[in-house]
Amino acid sequence: MGNKRKRAGTGPRPYKTERRGGPPRPPFFTLASTRRDFIGMLGAGLLLPARTEPDLILHNGNFITMDAAQPRAQSVAIAGERLLAVGSNDEVRALGGARTRRVDLGGKTATPGFIDAHSHPASAGLSHLREVDCDLRSISAIQQALRERAAKTPAGQWLLGFKYDDTKTAENRKLTRQDLDAVSATHPIFITHRGGHTAYVNTRALETAGIKEDTPDPPGGQFDHDERGRLTGGLREQATGPFRRLIPSAATREDRRAGVALISQMMSRTGITSVHDTGGGPDDLRAYQDALETGDLRVRVYCFIRQASLERMISAGVRTGLGNEWVRVGGVKLVCDGSISERTARLSQPYIGRPNDYGILVTEEGALYAAARQAHEAGWQIGTHANGDVAIDQTLRVYERLQREMPRRDPRFRLEHCTVVNDALIKRIKDLGAIPTPFSTYVYYHGEKMREYGGDRLNSMFALRSLLDAGIRPTQASDYPPGPFEPMMALQSEVSRTDIKGTVWGPRQRISVEEAIRVGTLNGAYASFEERLKGSLEPGKLADLVVLGRDPFQTPPNELIKIPIERTMAGGRWVFES
Numbered sequence: 141m142g143n144k145r146k147r148a149g150t151g152p153r154p155y156k157t158e159r160r161g162g163p164p165r166p167p168f169f170t171l172a173s174t175r176r177d178f179i180g181m182l183g184a185g186l187l188l189p190a191r192t193e194p195d196l197i198l199h200n201g202n203f204i205t206m207d208a209a210q211p212r213a214q215s216v217a218i219a220g221e222r223l224l225a226v227g228s229n230d231e232v233r234a235l236g237g238a239r240t241r242r243v244d245l246g247g248k249t250a251t252p253g254f255i256d257a258h259s260h261p262a263s264a265g266l267s268h269l270r271e272v273d274c275d276l277r278s279i280s281a282i283q284q285a286l287r288e289r290a291a292k293t294p295a296g297q298w299l300l301g302f303k304y305d306d307t308k309t310a311e312n313r314k315l316t317r318q319d320l321d322a323v324s325a326t327h328p329i330f331i332t333h334r335g336g337h338t339a340y341v342n343t344r345a346l347e348t349a350g351i352k353e354d355t356p357d358p359p360g361g362q363f364d365h366d367e368r369g370r371l372t373g374g375l376r377e378q379a380t381g382p383f384r385r386l387i388p389s390a391a392t393r394e395d396r397r398a399g400v401a402l403i404s405q406m407m408s409r410t411g412i413t414s415v416h417d418t419g420g421g422p423d424d425l426r427a428y429q430d431a432l433e434t435g436d437l438r439v440r441v442y443c444f445i446r447q448a449s450l451e452r453m454i455s456a457g458v459r460t461g462l463g464n465e466w467v468r469v470g471g472v473k474l475v476c477d478g479s480i481s482e483r484t485a486r487l488s489q490p491y492i493g494r495p496n497d498y499g500i501l502v503t504e505e506g507a508l509y510a511a512a513r514q515a516h517e518a519g520w521q522i523g524t525h526a527n528g529d530v531a532i533d534q535t536l537r538v539y540e541r542l543q544r545e546m547p548r549r550d551p552r553f554r555l556e557h558c559t560v561v562n563d564a565l566i567k568r569i570k571d572l573g574a575i576p577t578p579f580s581t582y583v584y585y586h587g588e589k590m591r592e593y594g595g596d597r598l599n600s601m602f603a604l605r606s607l608l609d610a611g612i613r614p615t616q617a618s619d620y621p622p623g624p625f626e627p628m629m630a631l632q633s634e635v636s637r638t639d640i641k642g643t644v645w646g647p648r649q650r651i652s653v654e655e656a657i658r659v660g661t662l663n664g665a666y667a668s669f670e671e672r673l674k675g676s677l678e679p680g681k682l683a684d685l686v687v688l689g690r691d692p693f694q695t696p697p698n699e700l701i702k703i704p705i706e707r708t709m710a711g712g713r714w715v716f717e718s
């Protein structure tokens with residue numbers, strides 16, 4: 141194990157195969173086709189980048205590499221931001237020079253850094269700075285937290301909250317206008333649900349936005365009313381628009397930079413080294429660059445651009461892939477239907493207990509096609525939010541049509557979430573080479589919501605087993621804030637399919653620890669065209685890795701979440717040390 145490294149003829153040869161899109165590779169990569177060749181070249185004194193002596197050797201470790209040619213190793217050598225060698229203690233130690241630092245991992249397990257392929261870090265970071273975190277266990281606790289903020293907020297100014305979850309409060313009901321009126325009648329209050337697709341407001345906010353009992357619902361949205369026709373303060377999907385337009389987006393450039401710095405620190409503590417921001421815009425791109433410049437960016441970012449900003453980006457000559465190894469322009473983000481955690485995803489079969497509720501389609505097919513075509517023509521990757529089977533079907537139809545009309549080699553269409561699938565949809569996903577990004581932590585964290593989908597349907601939801609068996613490359617994806625982003629929670633959720641209370645949801649979709657790590661590393665790199673750059677521990681790739689307190693292969697599935705993260709490295713630098 142790990143002492144010899146030979147690439148099998150059929151194994152991946154990431155440095156020799158022809159490039160198919162993605163970022164340009166530095167000359168470094170083209171030289172090193174295998175580690176053996178690479179070491180050979182060191183001896184031969186061939187043209188190489190300046191750094192061939194390792195800065196750092198991590199030895200005496202249990203490296204889970206995700207490299208099929210060498211699944212386990214004891215030691216890695218790092219030069220600058222990259223892995224120089226991966227192998228046995230003896231092999232790698234021999235490479236060290238006088239100025240090489242050495243760290244003994246004491247037998248600890250290390251994996252490639254985790255990649256969260258669907259998340260909202262820039263906006264979440266800003267929310268953590270500016271809003272009340274409503275991830276609390278009772279409505280009265282939420283009211284108390286809001287009251288404290290109200291006391292420090294001038295009357296008339298908006299009071300904002302986020303991460304509220306109706307299924308996690310002791311009262312076991314949704315927030316009402318009256319709950320929020322009891323906090324303040326002088327501040328308009330706007331609380332977003334953890335899922336991000338619904339919101340809750342007080343009377344003052346309704347008055348400020350001019351919404352009355354007889355105001356018609358906007359297209360793709362709904363103002364909730366009680367049985368007597370009175371507004372409850374609940375807003376669904378596009379009904380949040382009239383409020384969002386009034387809330388001043390007073391975030392300064394420094395606020396945004398600080399928000400990114402904060403969230404990247406929170407993520408790196410959990411073993412994440414790369415994140416795909418699946419709802420960014422020009423302000424967020426700038427914030428990531430600003431944080432990088434001040435040395436505060438600890439995770440690499442593949443930044444999707446919201447549809448609203450696409451035209452600006454296209455006319456500036458920008459497209460997917462522009463950037464560097466830390467901040468790169470991702471795809472365009474489109475939205476097809478509602479959310480899983482708020483039970484608004486568009487399903488072919490109704491929600492359990494609500495026979496007439498099939499969820500909401502946010503964008504009709506023609507509009508989705510028009511937006512997707514514009515992006516496809518301009519060379520952008522496309523990621524469309526599609527949760528329910530009806531929405532996935534519609535999104536696939538749009539992608540299939542684009543490939544018929546304007547075939548592009550390797551477009552890597554993405555299905556964001558891709559929650560409820562069936563055999564026919566899976567076949568089409570495979571044929572198209574599309575990438576699903578199912579929620580990784582929902583079974584574990586949002587178990588109580590799964591009843592509304594039903595046990596049967598859960599066997600076709602977050603369907604990693606079926607997707608992997610079909611040869612598709614799904615990713616790990618938190619959708620934070622809607623889902624927690626801790627990779628160890630993702631592993632437990634995906635391997636055990638068991639929620640916090642011990643209820644099993646969709647056991648047919650269980651995958652192995654090995655598969656879950658691959659989903660969370662290499663598959664995430666593939667989803668951003670960066671599989672030759674990261675996602676496994678191989679010479680020439682970025683030195684992004686995480687040292688764990690326990691070996692997940694020796695840990696019972698229901699204890700994976702307890703594995704401590706000891707250190708996280710991104711680009712050869714420790715970005716977190718416990």
Ligand SMILES: [Zn+2]
Nearest residue numbers: 258259418619
């Ligand atoms: Zn999302």
